Amino acid sequence: MTARSKGFSLIELMVTVAIVGVLGMIAIPGYRNYVLRATRAEAKQALLARAADLERCYTRNNTYVNAAATPCNVTLPDASGTHYKIQAAALTANAFTLQAVPQGRQVADTQCGTFSLDDKGSRGATGPNGPADCWGR
Numbered sequence: 001m002t003a004r005s006k007g008f009s010l011i012e013l014m015v016t017v018a019i020v021g022v023l024g025m026i027a028i029p030g031y032r033n034y035v036l037r038a039t040r041a042e043a044k045q046a047l048l049a050r051a052a053d054l055e056r057c058y059t060r061n062n063t064y065v066n067a068a069a070t071p072c073n074v075t076l077p078d079a080s081g082t083h084y085k086i087q088a089a090a091l092t093a094n095a096f097t098l099q100a101v102p103q104g105r106q107v108a109d110t111q112c113g114t115f116s117l118d119d120k121g122s123r124g125a126t127g128p129n130g131p132a133d134c135w136g137r
Helices: 008-060 104-108 130-136
Strands: 086-093 096-102 115-118 122-123
Touching: 008 086, 008 115, 008 122, 086 115, 096 104, 096 122
Parallel strands: none
Antiparallel strands: 086 096, 096 115, 115 122
């Protein structure tokens, strides 16, 4: 009588590797899209925070530009975030437009692209999804 071998055959191992490969091909792009969408929140939060800083400056000094007497401590461009750089597209004494420009891996987010926010609260996005979809999520 021969003893039965224990373990996996090469065919069983190859089938398992093929199944894991197919699952990986499906899951990884979906996960990457989720991460891109999730990091958009960083851009929105940073834009709203810098806009609030500029509004406080305007309340104190009646100008959005950094005043010598009462400095606003609003530094632009602000690249402290890892995924977006916040910069002023336009900054005058009475108006501003801020942009969140994607950096690093976030450049692959072509659906929303660069976010923008102005002193009137108008929100924008350069991608094909448009501001309503990009700011709404």
